Amino acid sequence: MTTPASTPTLRPAQGDASDLAARFPGVVSPDTRPGFSGFTIPADKLVEVATIIRDELGYDLLSSVTGVDYLPENKMEVVYHAYKTTGGPALVFKVQVPRDNPVVASMTPIWKGAEFQEREAWDLLGIKFTGHPDLRRILMWEGFEGHPLRKDWKEAFYEEDAKPFKSRWPDGKHVLAEARNPFSDNLRFPSGFDPEKMTFADPEEALYRSLKKYTFEDADGIQADHIIVNLGPQHPSTHGVFRSAVILDGETVVSLKPVMGYLHRNHDKIGERNTFLQIIPYTDRLDYFCSMTNNHGYVLAVEKLMGIQVAERAEYIRVIMDEITRIQNHLIFFGMLLNDLGAMYTPALYAFEERELILDIFEAAAGSRMMCNYYRFGGVVRDVPAEALQKLRDLVFDRLPGKIDEMERLLTENDVLVSRLKGVGYLSAEDAINTSMTGPMLRASGVPYDIRRADPYSIYDRFDFKVACRPDGDLYARYMVRVDEVRESIKILQQALKQIPEGPTMSVKPQYQVRVPAGEAYGRIESPKGELGYYVISNGKPNPWRYHIRASSFINLTALEMMCKGEKIADFVAILGAIDIVLGELDR
């Protein structure tokens, strides 16, 4: 394979996809819109067909579920991307429902991993999923007015449908957004709204109702009751503003619900207003430890749509940046996990020491330590300076291998670490697949699924590396998978740094306004945290019609309750730490 930039029309012909239409003649029909692929399934046959897709065609991993609002056609569409954990391309299937009453059967009985994504589609688009166990808002709060991703829903600071806004370009007159809003702020109330007479249900109530309560009567007739504990959103161990409501029996977790949205920054809505190029810096701010890999997933999707190749040198630079990002992310992971276990800050200091050296390279190449904004459609924005490349060589060949050994010497055999991690937070391989776990979490449950191998993108098929995988499914396995991955990343980096050719870093002329043909594309990469996917729909205009992020931090939390049940509350902190979430990506 030379390039990931294949035309989107190539996909439906591959894999078992063709069987599907043959199996259900007259029911399942290929999506024939130009630039689109996959199959359309009528809403009433969805569960039946999806069961076949999972059980007989073998697409066991439901990667992405998202809704699209087709306002002009007065339709809502739900798009599913399913993959095989043995590798290969996606099976894309879609359901269209009328826009005024969008009701779709929930996929949760077939793939539990759909749970949060369906809640998100309900929250942001107002699509109802029948049979969903707990259909509440997930990113916004209960009681919020409207479904913001609907195309006719306008935010309070709305100016125009698409950037660049005419008020600022070309002649630059600008009115403060506050001055245009009737409430002089980022507020949007229904007309005639009276806050004093407002009656609204307590937004928390639905949450507490969804928890499984616990009461118990012992032999003497003494009633034992449950305790509700709220962790977060301000809590030192939640890695940001994540929150969990937990029901405890003594110290043991009985039931748990993650609560998110405290950092919901509306990436999707802002993305739909932005031009394709303007989105790249926003992707930086998703998983803010890994801006390079975030860029990569997005440019892959758009390159697929545009059907362009990537410059050879740029491919190498991308791989190098992705892998060094992975090392940096995993180092921080070790530090933060140890923080969560109570080894406050010392391991993290070791991690930050290496991270600073890596950030220096990012700064030299991209101009910024964290928000790199480095990848472009067709390449990378500029070449890596020679000195930075030399620093990188020193780091990869001389320094990092020793540092990993040092860290392992301090941690891997450490009694406290082993006893806190071994056998805790178990997740079986079946459950991991069914809950759409990806990345190190899935591999720690014994499923060797790594997109770099399973569905190679960029030039990963040229490198010799092993997919890190551990069968135990506990916290220790999750820790070890990351250790192995750092070593494998170093291997890839050493090969890439030896092979990197000279040449241009862009295959096309850089443009501010790229022309993206109409169609859909799903670009996904193996980010340090799991599968990071971007689902982009273009209608030929300068802005995407739909821009959706499939975030692994978000979906990997589906199994949180499963893993925590029966464990101690202190272990909850470690289990959460081992998922490796980043709030920017979780809440988007």
Add this chain to the structure above:
Amino acid sequence: MENKESLNLPGYEIPDELKNVVSVTALDRLYNWGRRSSVWPLMFGLACCAIEMIAAQASRYDLARFGMEVMRPTPRQADLMIVAGTVTKKMLPAIVRLWNQMPEPKYVLAMGACASSGGPFKEGYNVVAGIDKFLPVDIYVPGCPPTPQALLNGLILLQKKIDQESIRKVRWYRKGPDSVEIPVPILGPDLIDPRRIPDIKAKAAELASTPAPATQS
């Protein structure tokens, strides 16, 4: 440190036999010196900027040089709230509560574009366009994210601000309620600032009488 020397210069003559034996200083100087050298920030990160805040605390930039490395997870022990990241409407009630729980003297530092003004996410429907709409910000640090050096600069500015204060004038020793408590915002159809209820009511009534397309769905 420059300030340590000036601490012993009260501005009047010290008898020779007492030099280097006792310390004579102005009360304000001693008071401010003590406080500026032990500003404990709240361990509180909202988004990307928080990572740079942690980097500032780690070995390369080493906040400990300023006596500020003791990040406190509880607001009860914190003197400084570094608002490091995007303030969302959903999070705001929690932030205001945290602020209300911090004892005086307390300061707010808005770190980054988001905390100062909404930054790149200003147009977002869940984003508060700047924490200064609710909390009294002392220092703004620009950047997206500000580098650790920029944050350090902001903290030095805060120290300078503390140096200007006088024990006779500071608000926490005046009579009256102990702190500047801020009413906790309510999450309704949108974020409701309790201080603005009459205003919101009037504006919404106005909207009802005139068809306004911009805020209708």
